[in-house]
Amino acid sequence: MKPFGYARPASTDEAVRLCAAGPGARFLGGGTNLVDLMKLGVETPRILIDVSGLPLDRVTRTADGGLSIGATVRNSDLASHPDVTEDYPALSQALLAGASGQLRNAATTGGNLLQRTRCRYFQDVSKPCNKRLPGSGCPALEGTHRDLAILGHSPECVATNPSDMAVALAALDATVLLVGPEGERAVPLTEFHRLPGENPDQDTVIRPGELITEVVLPPPVPGAASRYRKARDRASFAFALVSVAATLRVAAGRVEHATLAFGGVAHRPWRARRAEAELRDAPATPAAFQHALIAELAEARPLRDNAFKVDLARRLALDVLGELTERQQARTG
Template identity: 80%
Template sequence: MKPFAYLRPASVAEAVRVSAATPGARFLGGGTNLVDLMKLGVETPGLVIDVSRLPLDRVTRTDDGGLRIGATVRNSDLAAHPDVRADHPALSQALLAGASGQLRNTATTGGNLLQRTRCPYFQDITKPCNKRDPGSGCPAREGAHRDLAVLGHSPHCVATNPSDMAVALAALDATVLLHGPEGERAVPVTDFHRLPGDNPDQDTVIRPGELITEVVLPPPPDGAVSLYRKARDRASYAFALASVAAVLAVRDGRVAHVSLAFGALAHRPWRARAAEDVLRGATADRETFARAVEAELEAARPLRDNGFKVDLARRTAFGALTELASRAAPND
């Protein structure tokens, strides 16, 4: 690990000011991803700004009945929070499906959103990687890509976003609040992460100096139920091969509300807009669910060794929607 300077700011304003004035500085929350990347030589910040002690560690109600989640709330605490478990079980399930208990006790909400891909070429500084070294190439396309993207990838990058939590937040229509040199702004989670395009080194739309301060969840739709399902090689300590977060409300046998997001299939959590268009207002039955999922996955472009992920995602999403329909209570 290369030498670096360390700062523990007294306020959000100080953290942002110093970060904006120091190119290459990195914010440190729990450190469960950043420190690993520093040890590997992938991240080499000259300054680490420790924001873990800032007063951003609370979950509170919004005026309309939603939730405000501070950026330093630990994953374990968020998963166990009674309001999250009651109103947004998909989020709690997604958090509990990620990593180990020890890591969840340390990892933060903001850090989880900013964690970087686990593509082996990205993590190995002896190999080319457009995400780590723009213009050097993407050997994963012809190399080891079993776990990598089938949706939204480009000739420059086939990496996937590793977060479970972000998939649930995408389905729950969450918003990320950012504090930067120009003030505060709000970005929908569905717009926060980028597809690789020609600039795969840019994971998110976050601007230099900006700090995630909160994630805001709207109140759940009337009568809606939600869940998160994750398919992986082993039952614990494994990243997803395909995952699904879904929110569904049924009224008079028809879909009154639906939101669906896939994980582990793309460079960002993949909000399934095409599937939602098929489902909205349609009969809540197995035939409709199958047709909707198929409509979404028509866009998949698997590589040589990861075509199985398309069928895995299809089965996982169909199972999730079927289960939710059996539990969704009509809203009379």
């Protein structure tokens, strides 16, 4: 690890000011990904701005009945927060499906959103990688890519976003609040992470020196049920091959409201807008769900070794939509 400076600001303003003071500054949250990448030589900050102690550790109801989640709230605390388990169960389920108990105790909300891909070429500085070293190439295209993208990738990068939490937040229409040298702004979660295109070194639309302060959820949709499910190579403590977050409200056998997002399939949480459009007012039947999912996944372009993910995504989502429909029907009789 290269030597570096360290600062612990007392306010978000001071944090932003410190970060703008010189090149090579990085914000530090729980450190579960950044410190690891520093050990690997992927990240070489000159100074760490430790924001983990900022007063951004609260989960509070918003005036309209939504939920404000501070950027330094730990993943474990968020997963067990009563407002989350009761009103946004898919978010709690996503958090609990990620990492291990120890890591969830350290990882923060903001840090979770900014974690980097676990593509092995990105993490190995002896290998080319367009995300780590733009223009150096992408060995994953022809190499080990079983767990990489099937949607939205480019010839430059086939990495996947590794977050579980972000997939649930995408389905829940969350908004990310940022503060930077030019002030505050809000970005919808679904637009926060980007597709790789020609510059895969940019994971998100965050600007230099900007700090995540909050994630805000809209009020829960009345009468809707939500669920997060994850398929992985072992039962626990593994990244998703494919995951699904969904919210669904069914009335009189028809879909009144549906949101759907996939994880493990793209450079960002994949909000399935096409499937959602097909589902709107459709009968809540397996056949209609199949139709919508096939429409969504028609644009999948699997790589040599990950075509299985297309079927896995379809079947997992079908299962989740079926489960949510059953729960709705059980509730409404």
